Amino acid sequence: MLRKDPREEVIEAWYIDDDSNENPSLPYHKEPKEVVSLDQLAELGILTWKLDADNYETDEELNKIREARGYTYMDCICNNEQVPNYEEMNKRIYEEHLHSDDETRYCVDGSGYLDVRDVEDKWIRIWLKKGAMIVLPAGIYHRASLDFNSYIKLVRLFAGNPVWTPHNRPNDDLQARKEYVEKFLIQ
Ligand SMILES: CSCCC(=O)C(=O)O
Ligand SMILES: [Fe+2]
Numbered sequence: 353m354l355r356k357d358p359r360e361e362v363i364e365a366w367y368i369d370d371d372s373n374e375n376p377s378l379p380y381h382k383e384p385k386e387v388v389s390l391d392q393l394a395e396l397g398i399l400t401w402k403l404d405a406d407n408y409e410t411d412e413e414l415n416k417i418r419e420a421r422g423y424t425y426m427d428c429i430c431n432n433e434q435v436p437n438y439e440e441m442n443k444r445i446y447e448e449h450l451h452s453d454d455e456t457r458y459c460v461d462g463s464g465y466l467d468v469r470d471v472e473d474k475w476i477r478i479w480l481k482k483g484a485m486i487v488l489p490a491g492i493y494h495r496a497s498l499d500f501n502s503y504i505k506l507v508r509l510f511a512g513n514p515v516w517t518p519h520n521r522p523n524d525d526l527q528a529r530k531e532y533v534e535k536f537l538i539q
Contacts, residue, residue: 359390359402362459362484368467368477376446376465376497380477388476396470397489397536398478405460405483408507414458417485422511423456431464432503445496449518452528453510455494458485461505469493471537480504491532493521 365388368380390400404411418426435441448469457466459480466478468488479499480486485507488494498504508514519526524533 357390359400359484362402362481363390363400363478363486365389365393365476365478368475370475376442376495377499377502379479379499388470388478392470393468393476393478395536396468396476397492397532398468399487401485402483403458403485405458408458408460414485418509421456421487421509423509424512425510425514426507428460428505428507430503430505431498432462442498444518447518448493448495448521450491450493450521450523450526450529450532451488451516451518452526453490453515455488456486456509458507458509459483459504460507462503463499463501464504464506465497465499467495467497471539489532489536491526491528491530492536 366379367382367386367388369382372380393400401413401417403414408414417423431441432438457480459482461482463479463481466480466486466488467475468478469492470476478486508516523529
């Protein structure tokens with residue numbers, strides 16, 4: 353039997369049922385389920401790892417990735433009901449947007465959703481659990497939400513001085529968007 357890819361223990365992805373999306377914390381599987389593989393995510397330019405979240409501050413594997421990708425900046429943020437502006441912030445991150453740079457997040461505790469658009473502009477829900485690290489390429493439309501657990505602790509990584517600016521959809525004239533479309537969406 354083929355060994356399961358360890359990343360699949362902490363990252364699952366599926367097509368969501370667009371019509372029933374009132375509560376962003378629900379999984380909204382299609383009926384029947386439509387699973388999306390890590391290879392399909394890679395085709396959209398999305399990179400994934402499973403890392404040792406209990407030791408992220410000293411983890412050699414993470415250090416190697418940071419070095420290879422030039423991630424000089426790293427911080428850690430929490431999202432749960434205790435954070436100030438909880439409602440407002442969660443509303444904002446669920447608005448469809450893109451960035452001019454890669455968005456790299458590493459879930460070191462809790463869990464949550466990142467939704468991305470596929471080549472046909474359909475939503476894929478990516479469920480990140482403890483140990484999941486992900487890179488969304490610059491220019492991909494996406495949004496984020498907490499799951500039923502209402503708690504996530506994320507490490508953010510960035511090459512150089514961080515720019516977190518979200519450009520809400522539509523923003524198709526942005527250079528990063530044009531480059532993304534050319535590289536990953538035009539077959
Ligand atoms: C998984 S948290 C990412 C939320 C987001 O898209 C952002 O902060 O830009
Ligand atoms: Fe984002």
